[in-house]
Amino acid sequence: MPKLARALQQLPPATAAAIEKLGADLAVARLRRKESLKTWAGRMGVSVPTLQRLEAGDPSVGIGIVATALWLIQRDGELGKLAAPEHDRGALEMDVRKAEELGRARALASAEARTVKRQSKR
Numbered sequence: 001m002p003k004l005a006r007a008l009q010q011l012p013p014a015t016a017a018a019i020e021k022l023g024a025d026l027a028v029a030r031l032r033r034k035e036s037l038k039t040w041a042g043r044m045g046v047s048v049p050t051l052q053r054l055e056a057g058d059p060s061v062g063i064g065i066v067a068t069a070l071w072l073i074q075r076d077g078e079l080g081k082l083a084a085p086e087h088d089r090g091a092l093e094m095d096v097r098k099a100e101e102l103g104r105a106r107a108l109a110s111a112e113a114r115t116v117k118r119q120s121k122r
Contacts, residue, residue: 008059020057022066027055029073044068 011019030040041051046065054061054069070076085091 005060011059016057016059019059023055023057026069026073030055040072043072 030037035043037048037051041048044051044065045068046054050061050065054065067076067079070079081087
């Protein structure tokens with residue numbers, strides 16, 4: 001049995017659960033379309049065992065295979081939105097913190113400049 005990549009061993013539990021749900025949802029989509037594993041795997045260009053791993057939520061299945069499965073059910077358009085910068089909360093929060101820090105720094109500099117100006121007028 002191949003060694004599991006360290007990144008997969010460190011997969012957060014919520015992420016692992018989401019991958020398992022995606023696999024189960026893809027299995028349901030295939031079954032609702034009354035497609036066999038063999039037919040669906042053939043349409044995807046993968047082996048039946050690979051499709052079974054995908055449907056079981058195996059996180060080592062390649063993203064291209066996942067994308068192809070999503071394409072088969074006409075959901076691949078969502079891939080382009082998954083990591084879109086406008087939805088990156090962590091980066092947005094960092095941008096807000098930087099803006100707040102800049103605002104505080106400018107307010108402090110302005111206050112100091114006013115103080116210096118007042119003192120020079122005396």
